[in-house]
Amino acid sequence: MEKIKAWAKNLKRQTFVLYLAYKDNRVPWYAKLFIIGVVSYAFSPIDLIPDFIPILGFLDEVIILPLGIMFALKMIPQEVIANCETEANRMMENEKPRNWLVGILIILLWSLLILWMAKEGYHLLNEGSF
Incomplete structure (x- = not known):
């Protein structure tokens, strides 16, 4: 159970990293466009596959969202990711973006x-x- 909690916390942190990277001028426009989609989907209360559908309902949280985050992170320069990771860790400790x-x-x-x-x-x- 601890592994699942750690995985979920890391997924949340990566979503914050994307949220912060979107605001950085060093991130290309096409990456920002993709980031908007991933972060919007992550924070949206509406899922592509509703959670009440057995097994498939959690597919977006387990497969679709992590894949979107992975592809988005590959589009962002490494120095931007490093800066955003530090800020995301601070945000997770203190506050959430609004x-x-x-x-x-x-x-x-x-x-x-x-x-x-x-x-x-x-x-x-x-x-x-x-």
Whole structure:
């Protein structure tokens, strides 16, 4: 059980590293774009695969999210990662990042996706294609 807790804590720390790296000017734009997706997904209350689905429900936390973090870290210069790791360790000891703008953006994006899906479903039902 201790190994699982350590693994989860490391995953959380790496997510904070990405959050901090996003703000660094030395990180390329394409990496920042990928980082936005990974961090948004990590902090989003909505999962790609809902947790109530047996076994598959935890697939995103065990496979998808760690892979996204791994690929994102490979896009970031090593000196940026070293700086961000130090800051992430401090943040985990003292505080958590609060960025209400990003939180609102995540909620807005999910809302737009849900509205679009509802609209498409409504059109399919009215056309008789469904």
